[in-house]
Amino acid sequence: MQEIIITGASRGFGRHVALKLAKPGRCLHLISRSESADTASQVIERGAEAKTWSIDLSRSAEIEKSFSPVLDAIDTKEAGFIGLINNAGTLNPVGPLGKYDTNEYRAHLELNYVSPAVLAHLFVKRFQKLPVTKRVLFIGSGASQRPIHGWSHYCSSKAGVDMLAKTIALEQDSMDHKVETAVFNPGRIETDMQELLRTLDKEDFPLVDDFIASAKDGRNLPPGQVAEKMVLLFTADNFPHGEITGR
Numbered sequence: 001m002q003e004i005i006i007t008g009a010s011r012g013f014g015r016h017v018a019l020k021l022a023k024p025g026r027c028l029h030l031i032s033r034s035e036s037a038d039t040a041s042q043v044i045e046r047g048a049e050a051k052t053w054s055i056d057l058s059r060s061a062e063i064e065k066s067f068s069p070v071l072d073a074i075d076t077k078e079a080g081f082i083g084l085i086n087n088a089g090t091l092n093p094v095g096p097l098g099k100y101d102t103n104e105y106r107a108h109l110e111l112n113y114v115s116p117a118v119l120a121h122l123f124v125k126r127f128q129k130l131p132v133t134k135r136v137l138f139i140g141s142g143a144s145q146r147p148i149h150g151w152s153h154y155c156s157s158k159a160g161v162d163m164l165a166k167t168i169a170l171e172q173d174s175m176d177h178k179v180e181t182a183v184f185n186p187g188r189i190e191t192d193m194q195e196l197l198r199t200l201d202k203e204d205f206p207l208v209d210d211f212i213a214s215a216k217d218g219r220n221l222p223p224g225q226v227a228e229k230m231v232l233l234f235t236a237d238n239f240p241h242g243e244i245t246g247r
Ligand SMILES: NC(=O)c1ccc[n+]([C@@H]2O[C@H](COP(=O)([O-])OP(=O)(O)OC[C@H]3O[C@@H](n4cnc5c(N)ncnc54)[C@H](OP(=O)(O)O)[C@@H]3O)[C@@H](O)[C@H]2O)c1
Pocket: 007, 008, 009, 010, 011, 012, 013, 014, 031, 032, 033, 034, 035, 055, 056, 057, 058, 059, 086, 087, 088, 089, 090, 111, 139, 140, 141, 142, 185, 186, 187, 188, 189, 190, 191, 192, 193, 194
């Protein structure tokens, strides 16, 4: 059995990843604030098992308590492959530092950086000694490599995730039963996140016209197409351990 946890599986990229992963012999653990019920029923139709978990990953102080039952639900006696795909993320609130609502700002950092870090930590802590294939994939962004006006929290949390993955990979290289880890940058994909970007004020986000043009010109790829590539990479024998990779 392959047991795979996916955060942000209710819609957008994470939902497509779940649908591409759905096949017999896999149990998918779908996490988001909402129940992911629609994703789960389609996963089951495709022959996989699905368990849904309603967790707000921006409440990092509660993550250990809310994530432990997910880890407990993994049947370690039967599993030959255990995975975690840290996909849930947000762009909200967009604008220059100093302008944000402080609680929204904190929630952004907790969802985009603290939760993937803590989930990876809890995953490694629980499964390190298991002699099976174990993988943690972080969904990154090109924004980790360049500053974008209005996105200081997004750029920096994604840059943090890149370094987190590289450092975990370095540590895991000396372990007996290593957890493989990597970052996958999907590029621009047509989801709610892109839709939101196009509605933003130029003052908060001066690149808004570029993002509007990108959607018009067909430069934003369909999420299902990119999810297919990501799933191939995630399940391949030669996983790109320690790498920042993309579509
Ligand atoms: N779209 C792009 O062009 C693009 C480009 C580069 C990288 N990415 C990255 O790709 C990943 C997925 O993005 P997307 O475009 O699919 O975003 P999306 O369409 O906005 O979907 C976000 C997902 O995350 C979940 N989520 C949001 N807040 C949450 C919270 N507090 N706790 C738990 N789950 C939460 C949402 O479910 P609920 O609302 O039900 O909680 C939803 O399933 C993100 O990491 C993003 O940074 C996207």
